Amino acid sequence: MKKILITGGAGFIGSHVVRRFVNSYPQYEIVNLDKLTYAGNLANLTDIESKPNYRFLKADITDAAEINELFQREQFDAVIHLAAESHVDRSIADPTAFVMTNVIGTVNLLNAAREYWKGNYDSKRFYHVSTDEVYGALGETGMFTETTAYDPHSPYSASKASSDHFVRAYHDTYGLDVVISNCSNNYGSHHFPEKLIPLAINNIKNNRPVPVYGKGENVRDWLWVVDHARAIDVIFHQAKTGETYNIGGHNEWKNIDLIQLLCKIMDKKLGREAGTSAKLITFVTDRAGHDLRYAIDSTKLQEKLNWVPSLQFEEGLEKTVDWYLENEKWLSDVTSGNYQAYYETQYHGR
Numbered sequence: 001m002k003k004i005l006i007t008g009g010a011g012f013i014g015s016h017v018v019r020r021f022v023n024s025y026p027q028y029e030i031v032n033l034d035k036l037t038y039a040g041n042l043a044n045l046t047d048i049e050s051k052p053n054y055r056f057l058k059a060d061i062t063d064a065a066e067i068n069e070l071f072q073r074e075q076f077d078a079v080i081h082l083a084a085e086s087h088v089d090r091s092i093a094d095p096t097a098f099v100m101t102n103v104i105g106t107v108n109l110l111n112a113a114r115e116y117w118k119g120n121y122d123s124k125r126f127y128h129v130s131t132d133e134v135y136g137a138l139g140e141t142g143m144f145t146e147t148t149a150y151d152p153h154s155p156y157s158a159s160k161a162s163s164d165h166f167v168r169a170y171h172d173t174y175g176l177d178v179v180i181s182n183c184s185n186n187y188g189s190h191h192f193p194e195k196l197i198p199l200a201i202n203n204i205k206n207n208r209p210v211p212v213y214g215k216g217e218n219v220r221d222w223l224w225v226v227d228h229a230r231a232i233d234v235i236f237h238q239a240k241t242g243e244t245y246n247i248g249g250h251n252e253w254k255n256i257d258l259i260q261l262l263c264k265i266m267d268k269k270l271g272r273e274a275g276t277s278a279k280l281i282t283f284v285t286d287r288a289g290h291d292l293r294y295a296i297d298s299t300k301l302q303e304k305l306n307w308v309p310s311l312q313f314e315e316g317l318e319k320t321v322d323w324y325l326e327n328e329k330w331l332s333d334v335t336s337g338n339y340q341a342y343y344e345t346q347y348h349g350r
């Protein structure tokens with residue numbers, strides 16, 4: 001049986017990837033390795049945690065000895081690496097944590113894979129899940145392609161660019177079988193409410209101000225997280241070694257337009273008079289070094305691997321709002337910090 005290590009599987013995107021692989025591939029053994037930082041929440045995976053082909057391991061990828069020991073013991077056939085510090089604002093406040101996890105942690109995993117696989121990469125694969133932010137910022141026009149030069153601006157994107165370079169270096173130097181994908185902004189269920197969309201949903205629900213940085217003119221290209229997980233599945237199974245794929249929804253929104261749309265949906269769902277939620281929009285000091293615009297050209301993925309996004313944004317955003325309104329406990333546990341007890345209560349001694 002193929003044993004796949006998925007790192008960061010208790011986070012937002014990682015939990016969708018774990019769910020997809022556990023449900024779609026009963027012939028694979030899926031091991032979810034996560035440190036359970038503030039962003040890791042095992043309650044994201046309650047629907048699959050009892051499946052026979054799933055296992056959780058609490059570990060920190062910055063601990064090289066622990067990671068090496070784990071590879072020797074578990075004998076993984078492939079790695080899908082998502083564990084990271086992922087929030088740009090936190091990277092501005094504390095860049096070192098991003099270097100440690102995103103750069104050193106990735107290099108630790110690469111070393112362990114190289115050491116354990118010993119140059120025999122038959123049916124072995126190291127998949128690095130990365131971001132479009134490595135390409136920097138666009139002006140009013142243009143799109144990022146797989147050949148766009150790297151030009152990261154935030155400590156977060158600099159750390160992800162660095163880890164991408166290390167992954168490619170291990171392919172070029174040691175022949176490690178690697179693939180990388182660079183994806184645009186994800187949205188959907190289980191998204192930690194520090195990021196724009198879940199933060200705004202939570203604040204609107206609780207009648208709190210919705211902070212919009214600067215004038216809200218920045219543009220992001222939004223993709224439903226389930227479509228990202230499907231793209232990772234397709235790339236993991238079909239990409240040639242050493243390849244990079246861009247993943248995006250061809251779905252650009254100015255932040256202020258997105259928030260206005262969200263306010264309309266929330267008014268409808270909460271039975272509020274039209275225009276009520278929009279009154280909560282509050283323009284605040286801009287993010288330092290705020291990238292103006294991201295837009296992904298995913299032609300390569302669409303043409304070579306037949307992947308296309310499945311959901312229109314308006315429909316996806318409404319589905320997302322429904323999920324947050326229907327999962328009050330998930331949201332209140334996350335905002336109160338209760339979610340961090342889930343590991344101790346459900347997993348202790350397993």
Ligand code: NAD
Pocket residue numbers: 007008009010011012013014033034035036037038039040041059060061062081082083084085086087101105129130131132160182183184185186187192
């Ligand atoms: P997230 O912050 O929701 O989850 C990150 C997970 O990594 C958490 O479960 C956390 O506990 C775990 N983790 C952090 N440090 C760790 C460590 N030292 N050891 C082990 N586990 C650790 O992040 P996300 O939004 O789900 O992003 C997942 C990946 O996808 C990241 O690599 C990110 O760069 C990339 N990405 C995210 C987006 C997006 O829109 N969110 C878009 C493109 C790419």
Ligand code: DAU
Pocket residue numbers: 086087088089130131132133183184185186194195196197199211212213214218219220255287294
């Ligand atoms: O592009 C992919 C990236 O998308 C991922 O690599 C990152 O891990 C992920 O966090 C996301 O980064 P962003 O910085 O684009 O996401 P965030 O939700 O933090 O912000 C989206 C936009 O909204 C951005 O232009 C900043 C703005 N913003 C954000 C917050 C949290 C606000 O205006 N107000 C806010 O309160």
